[in-house]
Amino acid sequence: MNTMTEILPRSGFQASSRRLARALAFETLAEWRNLVRMPAFSVPTLLFPVGFYTMFAVVLPFANTPEAAATLLVNFTIFGVFGPGLFAFGVGLASDRDQGWLRLKQACPLPVPVMMLARTLGAMIFALVVVVALFAVAATLGGVRLERGAWALLALVGVLAVIPASALGLAFGAWLNARAAMAIVNIAYLGSAVLSGLWFPLQMMPSAIQSIAPAMPPYHLAELGRQAAGIEAASPACPVFWLLCVTILAVALAMPGLRRPEGKS
Amino acid sequence: MKPMITVAAILVALALGWLLLPVPEVNSPAGAHADDAVTAPPASDFTLRAERMFTGSKWLIPGLVEVRDGQISRVGSDFEPAADLPLLDLGDRTLLPGLIDAHVHAFGTALVDALNFGVTTVLDQANDSALIETLRQAAGAQLFASGPPATAPGGHGTQYGYTPPPVTGPADAADFARTIEEAGSDWMKIIIERGMGNWRMPSLDRDTVAALVTAAEQVGLKPVAHVSELETAHWAIAAGAHGLVHIFADQPADDALLALMVADHRFIVPTLVVMESVAGMVGTDIENDDRIGPWLSAEQRGSLAQRWPGPRNPVLRQRVLENVRAMHAAGIPILAGSDAPNPGTAHGLSLHRELALLIEAGLSTSEALAAATALPARHFGLDDRGLLEPGRRADLLVIDGDPREDISATLDIHAIWQAGQPVARVQADTVDSAPVPAHGRLSDFRPEAAGAEFGLGWEPTDDQMAGGNSVVEMQSGGDENLAWVRLRGEIRSGFGWPWAGAMFSPGSTPMTPVDLSGFSTLHFKARGEPAELRVMVFSPALGAMPATQTVSTRSEWQSFELKLSGFAGADPAAISGLVFVAGPGLGEFAFDLAEVRLE
Numbered sequence: 079m080n081t082m083t084e085i086l087p088r089s090g091f092q093a094s095s096r097r098l099a100r101a102l103a104f105e106t107l108a109e110w111r112n113l114v115r116m117p118a119f120s121v122p123t124l125l126f127p128v129g130f131y132t133m134f135a136v137v138l139p140f141a142n143t144p145e146a147a148a149t150l151l152v153n154f155t156i157f158g159v160f161g162p163g164l165f166a167f168g169v170g171l172a173s174d175r176d177q178g179w180l181r182l183k184q185a186c187p188l189p190v191p192v193m194m195l196a197r198t199l200g201a202m203i204f205a206l207v208v209v210v211a212l213f214a215v216a217a218t219l220g221g222v223r224l225e226r227g228a229w230a231l232l233a234l235v236g237v238l239a240v241i242p243a244s245a246l247g248l249a250f251g252a253w254l255n256a257r258a259a260m261a262i263v264n265i266a267y268l269g270s271a272v273l274s275g276l277w278f279p280l281q282m283m284p285s286a287i288q289s290i291a292p293a294m295p296p297y298h299l300a301e302l303g304r305q306a307a308g309i310e311a312a313s314p315a316c317p318v319f320w321l322l323c324v325t326i327l328a329v330a331l332a333m334p335g336l337r338r339p340e341g342k343s
Numbered sequence: 344m345k346p347m348i349t350v351a352a353i354l355v356a357l358a359l360g361w362l363l364l365p366v367p368e369v370n371s372p373a374g375a376h377a378d379d380a381v382t383a384p385p386a387s388d389f390t391l392r393a394e395r396m397f398t399g400s401k402w403l404i405p406g407l408v409e410v411r412d413g414q415i416s417r418v419g420s421d422f423e424p425a426a427d428l429p430l431l432d433l434g435d436r437t438l439l440p441g442l443i444d445a446h447v448h449a450f451g452t453a454l455v456d457a458l459n460f461g462v463t464t465v466l467d468q469a470n471d472s473a474l475i476e477t478l479r480q481a482a483g484a485q486l487f488a489s490g491p492p493a494t495a496p497g498g499h500g501t502q503y504g505y506t507p508p509p510v511t512g513p514a515d516a517a518d519f520a521r522t523i524e525e526a527g528s529d530w531m532k533i534i535i536e537r538g539m540g541n542w543r544m545p546s547l548d549r550d551t552v553a554a555l556v557t558a559a560e561q562v563g564l565k566p567v568a569h570v571s572e573l574e575t576a577h578w579a580i581a582a583g584a585h586g587l588v589h590i591f592a593d594q595p596a597d598d599a600l601l602a603l604m605v606a607d608h609r610f611i612v613p614t615l616v617v618m619e620s621v622a623g624m625v626g627t628d629i630e631n632d633d634r635i636g637p638w639l640s641a642e643q644r645g646s647l648a649q650r651w652p653g654p655r656n657p658v659l660r661q662r663v664l665e666n667v668r669a670m671h672a673a674g675i676p677i678l679a680g681s682d683a684p685n686p687g688t689a690h691g692l693s694l695h696r697e698l699a700l701l702i703e704a705g706l707s708t709s710e711a712l713a714a715a716t717a718l719p720a721r722h723f724g725l726d727d728r729g730l731l732e733p734g735r736r737a738d739l740l741v742i743d744g745d746p747r748e749d750i751s752a753t754l755d756i757h758a759i760w761q762a763g764q765p766v767a768r769v770q771a772d773t774v775d776s777a778p779v780p781a782h783g784r785l786s787d788f789r790p791e792a793a794g795a796e797f798g799l800g801w802e803p804t805d806d807q808m809a810g811g812n813s814v815v816e817m818q819s820g821g822d823e824n825l826a827w828v829r830l831r832g833e834i835r836s837g838f839g840w841p842w843a844g845a846m847f848s849p850g851s852t853p854m855t856p857v858d859l860s861g862f863s864t865l866h867f868k869a870r871g872e873p874a875e876l877r878v879m880v881f882s883p884a885l886g887a888m889p890a891t892q893t894v895s896t897r898s899e900w901q902s903f904e905l906k907l908s909g910f911a912g913a914d915p916a917a918i919s920g921l922v923f924v925a926g927p928g929l930g931e932f933a934f935d936l937a938e939v940r941l942e
Contacts, residue, residue: 206357210360213360217364217365223367224364224366226361226364229364285518
């Protein structure tokens with residue numbers, strides 16, 4: 079990594095796109111390593127979805143029809159890919175700020191948006207690992223059978239789900255300190271998963287929860303996932319629009335928080 | 344370049360992994376079908392010629408109809424039949440659109456039974472969403488459905504083993520409408536039933552009915568109403584319900600109601616055949632009519648044989664006929680519906696009786712036939728059927744004779760097509776004549792044995808066939824003294840009366856009744872964690888609902904002895920199934936069964 083200083087442009091504004099792309103690639107790799115080397119992040123983010131999926135779909139006989147088996151895979155895929163983005167930003171950014179890293183990075187010549195993009199891409203790679211692990215369990219033990227295109231589409235939905243998750247994480251990370259972020263992001267992560275019906279079918283939930291569910295981003299991601307898997311036929315326009323709105327809103331909410339003075343609180 | 348190689352290697356691994364992912368198996372029947380198509384011409388393309396034809400709106404004499412790809416492509420009296428299509432000359436017969444029954448509740452074999460009597464489409468007016476989903480894929484008449492009805496908590500419609508989404512007041516209307524719309528309902532059934540005489544029950548009130556009608560329109564479902572009184576008919580029509588699905592019997596229809604229904608183009612499905620049965624005057628004679636008897640299923644016989652409580656009531660019968668006569672005279676569209684399988688009615692068959700009753704109430708034969716074809720299609724938005732005209736489904740019914748001379752000619756069924764495909768009528772299942780062994784042993788659970796000493800034998804049974812989620816596994820086991828079968832599974836919510844366990848079929852085919860009147864008691868041994876074990880007997884005399892006796896099991900073997908006469912209503916001379924199940928309490932269960940025999 080000692081070549082970094084050489085390849086980084088003196089000024090982000092004058093950087094050629096080629097240089098920026100290289101910088102992005104290196105920064106992404108760095109972010110990915112950062113995520114993987116942090117066991118507090120990588121172990122639960124990978125093991126929770128795979129473990130819970132194995133429990134619900136393989137150990138317990140919940141998946142008694144092809145549709146039910148595929149639905150379980152979709153639900154835990156969304157659960158699994160929602161974590162990396164949410165935590166990479168929500169907890170990662172908050173601790174970056176607490177430790178002074180954020181200020182250092184902001185002072186670096188690397189443009190802040192590229193830095194953010196790199197972190198998102200790093201989370202996407204991690205999401206892909208989660209997807210691969212889940213698919214492996216689903217295909218071997220879970221009895222899931224999907225059309226070849228559907229497998230690919232579901233993986234794509236899983237990777238792209240990192241975008242709204244990262245935006246929401248950004249909003250948390252921009253405003254919370256590291257300790258609070260760890261707790262609150264966890265609550266938001268598990269809470270939204272349950273409230274979106276990822277763990278238990280919404281039909282089994284009280285009607286109050288059924289009416290809250292559409293306000294949860296994972297609910298719409300799961301809908302996209304079911305469409306991708308070919309279990310549900312509908313237009314993806316509505317969930318996509320909803321998720322775009324959430325993303326934009328979350329980024330807008332995060333902006334003032336990112337600009338506030340940093341340091342240990 | 345090393346990072347690029349790493350990335351490329353990862354991408355290749357991902358692609359290979361993707362290619363290894365399992366895909367659904369292709370159904371072999373689809374493949375077989377494709378092969379057939381090469382050798383045989385599609386059965387759905389042909390021209391029919393009949394002495395007379397009713398299109399749903401008018402008579403054509405003679406009548407010609409051309410069918411291509413399951414659809415009607417030409418209709419007329421004198422067109423030149425296409426040279427490339429087979430021409431079937433039906434001679435002195437009558438060609439009709441496939442019949443539509445505008446009021447049924449589909450359970451069990453309903454759809455097959457209906458189709459067997461020329462009813463190619465049924466409109467289910469209140470049923471469980473899960474069961475409807477299952478039945479939509481099932482063979483037989485095509486089903487359209489309201490799904491669960493809007494009714495008061497504990498009101499009429501809540502006694503059938505599933506719980507409709509709750510409607511406690513006007514505030515629940517929008518939620519109810521959205522729920523059933525999302526569950527796939529084709530229209531909304533609103534039940535306003537306060538009971539009669541001493542028989543009172545909770546009912547939706549007027550404001551709630553109005554809110555439901557509005558909510559139904561907002562989600563694009565047509566609201567229709569179950570009423571049994573003139574006053575509640577007024578509520579429904581004033582609120583804007585598109586139709587009534589029963590004729591009321593408490594009072595004569597008044598001019599205000601008739602005027603409002605005419606002005607708003609409202610319809611009625613009077614269901615005279617069930618009203619006639621409520622009046623204790625069932626008019627369907629099955630014993631002396633060989634156009635009926637041989638074609639009846641056990642379930643049809645069962646529901647026909649049942650009776651409503653109460654004495655003969657000719658006044659009631661006369662009043663419903665007069666009310667239909669008044670509505671018809673006012674110009675209100677009358678639709679034919681049977682309300683099968685209520686007591687005294689049967690799927691399919693009872694629609695033919697309804698035609699006769701509509702004619703008795705003043706409709707012409709053509710109007711009665713339109714009531715069972717074009718009108719239900721029009722008023723329930725089924726634009727693809729109900730009329731013989733180009734572009735509609737080739738749902739066709741061919742009968743011997745001329746219904747204008749005698750409406751019961753519709754029972755002389757010569758042929759049925761559904762979407763251009765010929766329908767083979769099913770002969771009724773009669774009592775199996777195979778002798779029942781005198782020893783009466785029903786079980787032989789040694790691992791190497793087939794499990795039964797006669798009949799079709801033992802098989803696991805659960806409520807998934809009714810749309811439920813319960814599961815069961817059957818395993819044989821035993822030691823030197825006793826061979827048993829172990830039933831293990833879980834009763835899960837999903838169907839109103841969940842069950843799972845084992846079934847013994849005494850006949851050589853499923854649900855074929857067998858004469859067991861030579862025996863008086865059922866003996867068996869059972870063990871299981873302290874639990875209720877339900878023993879049920881299916882008999883055509885009971886319709887789809889079995890008679891039940893319950894025993895309590897312990898973890899040690901116990902012998903049980905049940906009198907066959909204790910299965911109330913079952914006819915020992917015609918028993919179609921013996922069932923040992925857990926449920927309806929939810930949860931896991933396991934019980935063992937051995938030495939099942941009759942004495």
